[in-house]
Amino acid sequence: MDFPCTKCGACCRNVHLAEQTRTLDRGDGCCMHYDDTSKLCRIYDSRPAICRVDVQFTLHYQSQMSWQQFCELNVAACSQLAQWEQQK
Numbered sequence: 210m211d212f213p214c215t216k217c218g219a220c221c222r223n224v225h226l227a228e229q230t231r232t233l234d235r236g237d238g239c240c241m242h243y244d245d246t247s248k249l250c251r252i253y254d255s256r257p258a259i260c261r262v263d264v265q266f267t268l269h270y271q272s273q274m275s276w277q278q279f280c281e282l283n284v285a286a287c288s289q290l291a292q293w294e295q296q297k
């Protein structure tokens with residue numbers, strides 16, 4: 210099962226919120242690799258490991274939970290971030 214990313218772009222537009230992604234900030238909180246027009250990553254195939262849900266699961270979480278559980282937690286986080294973004 211692939212991670213059910215909706216390509217909303219909320220995570221890419223708010224890299225300033227996490228210490229692990231802050232170095233990608235182009236100065237306005239958005240990632241320097243984010244394409245504002247297409248709303249997609251311009252370096253998707255070579256994006257950093259921190260942007261790869263499957264890699265993060267393997268490196269840090271697979272001993273603690275199933276892939277299904279990890280996806281559900283991340284989908285919930287995505288939803289909260291998108292809602293926060295709409296309210297600011």
Ligand code: SF4
Pocket residue numbers: 220221224233240241242243244249250251252253256257260
């Ligand atoms: S590198 Fe790509 S996937 Fe990662 S935050 Fe930037 S735009 Fe998003």
